[in-house]
Amino acid sequence: MRYQLPYAMLASVAALIFALVALPTVTMAQSVNDIISRGKLIVAIDTTTPPYGFLDEKLEPTGFDIDVAKKMGEALGVPVEFVTVTSPGRIPSLMTGQVDAVISIFSITPQRAIQVDYSNPYAGQSAVVIAPTGTQIASHEDLVGKKVGVTRGTAEDGILTAASEKLPGIEMLRFDDYSSLLQAMVSGQIDAMGGGDYGEIYLKKAQGGDAFEQKYPLKTYYFGIGVAKDNHNLRQWINTWLLGMKSDGSLEDLSMQYRGQPLPALPVF
Amino acid sequence: MQNLQFGPVFAHSDAFIDGVISTLVLAALSIFFGTMIGLLGAIGRSYGPRILSAPIGAYVEIIRNTPLLIQLYFVFFTLPLVGIKLSSNWAAIVALSIHLGAYAIEIIRAGIDSIPQGQIEAAKSLGLRPYRIVRHVIVVPALKAVYPSLTAQFILQIMGTSIVGAIAAEELTAIANNLVMQTFRSFEIYIVIAMIYFVIVQSASLLFAGIGRLLFQWKA
Structure with missing residues (x-):
């Protein structure tokens, strides 16, 4: 009994040190090359926003936003790891570096753009x-x-x-x-x-x-893909990739599949 | 503790007054119609032929075993499918009246059951006509006996009006919810309407007690 307290203290000190050491490494913005060499793309999604993000019969995430994320992973040649966030959790997930991108009906607003950067709109409602x-x-x-x-x-x-x-x-x-x-x-x-x-x-x-x-x-409202503030490297790649998604009709197909209608005209900035 | 600011709330005091009026109208009309249903239903269930008392019994059981919210949805959303389209406020009054009616039937019937058979036989042997027996020997003493339970149900009815916002009827709670969305002062608004409801319900209790004294002055 007597030795349990020191062990518990030791464990919590170790956890604290680990957290202090580990946190700064994950808060670094991931460039496109970092993502490819890491071998996975980490995307924040919300599964309570049909038809953009929801769970299918097998309780797997599905929807417009989820398919956009999967196509982004395909283009980068890496699998996608999903992190489920709530709507208020989207900005913190980018600021703490838990995810590379937020694809979750993330409406573009000037207030949010102070804390995160947005790609061009990939959808609108x-x-x-x-x-x-x-x-x-x-x-x-x-x-x-x-x-x-x-x-x-x-x-x-x-x-x-x-x-x-x-x-x-x-x-x-x-x-x-x-x-x-x-x-x-x-x-x-x-x-x-x-x-x-x-x-x-x-x-x-x-x-x-x-x-x-x-x-x-x-x-x-226009939805953009959110990236960490000043991660121009990733944002520029996403915008380039989105140009292809728009011109080959992939986005339009997804809209018909999940929303039952074409997308509104999407501005670029 | 959050900083309470009642300024934005009182800026909308005219909306609250509208809400109080709507709530009082909904409560008064549904209590009136509900009590009528209760009175006629109780007499029908106690003394009517089986062809009358059986459907009344079924009505009482169906209403008392389903939630008021579902009854509101039924009147507002389902009746239009068979061609009966009521506005939000009328649908609320109808649903609330039907709801209260079922409870009132059971309460008044309990009062009627409490009248000793000997009292009715005495009235008959005195040669009173059936109408006078029902009125003076049965219904009035029955109502006197159950008046406290009946008014307790009326109080519940007043508070029950707070959910009719679900079918877009505008009463105090629905208007308060609109203001919460506009001003985001939810704490202050709910405090204010809680106080308003308290005042309404307290006043109603006093009013019902006063009416009871006027109606049932004599000793039975």
């Missing part, structure tokens, strides 16, 4: 107004006199609520989650809804969901 095929809706004005559903607190809620304040007669119905919103649309309790541009693929699975279409976009 719009918040759109969705309504039955027969109705004529092309702008906020056409929503006057209609019931418009949104999920409480989303970007669509903000944009459409602002519109309803300028245009009295737009009746806003706010639901607690996306499934209630879709159900309200399918059961005809609302005339139009604000949602993601992939919303149709879920509507089409619901009963009578074929009769809906996207009417007009509210706002478009």
Whole structure:
């Protein structure tokens, strides 16, 4: 009994030393050559964001983002190791060097770009107004006199609520989650809804969901591949690789496969 | 401890007032309709023929054994498929009334069962007509006996209105949730609405006690 305490102390001191020695080595930005000589590409993903990242029947990660990561590994000639992160964990995973890249619906914003660097957009998603095929809706004005559903607190809620304040007669119905919103649309309790541009693929699975279409976009978000700040070497390679993915139609194919529709026009910067 | 800032919350006090009004209207209408269902249902279940009492029993069992949230979803999302489309607020009132009705039937029926058979026989032997027997000898004493349980159920009903935001009805809690998303002052907003609910429910308790004294002045 008496010797257990020193051993435990010794172990924790050893762990501390190991952590101090090990940490600085992993925080170094990995160049393309480092990744190839290490023999694997480490990518942060999120498996709770269908259709971009989710788990398939065998509980293997799959989705648009996961396939992009796999294709990146193929291009580099190395296998991909996935690290699952939550949405707030994306930036820290790059800053601590746990991963080489983040491919996880990582919207490009100026605030985030202070801490990490982004590739050119490889995908984009719009918040759109969705309504039955027969109705004529092309702008906020056409929503006057209609019931418009949104999920409480989303970007669509903000944009459409602002519109309803300028245009009295737009009746806003706010639901607690996306499934209630879709159900309200399918059961005809609302005339139009604000949602993601992939919303149709879920509507089409619901009963009578074929009769809906996207009417007009509210706002478009662009997803970039995140790399550690100032890792220009890797970022430049990713941008070059993305050019090929766009020009040979690979990205477009992935979008049709997972999102059921083409990508929006992707700007470069 | 987080720094509490109530300024952004009170800037939206008109929204809270709207919410309180909606909550009170939802509660008052559903308590009224629910009690009517309860009264008629209890009489029907106790004295009606089997063809009447059996469906009432089934209704009571179905409602009391399913969650209120599912009943709300059913009225709002499923009834439109058979052509009955109610707005969020009306769907909430219908679902809440149906919900309270089932509980009220059971509570009032317990009161009716507590009336001694001899009291009814005495009324009959005095030559009272059936309507007067039901009203004065059965229902009023039954209601008096179960009035505390009934008002406890009414209080639960007032608090039950807080979940109807799930079908986009705008009441106090739903409006508070909207404000949380706008101001991100969740702590302050939930503290404020908790206090508002406390005041509403306390006032309602006093009101029900006062009504009880007025209605049941005499000694049975």
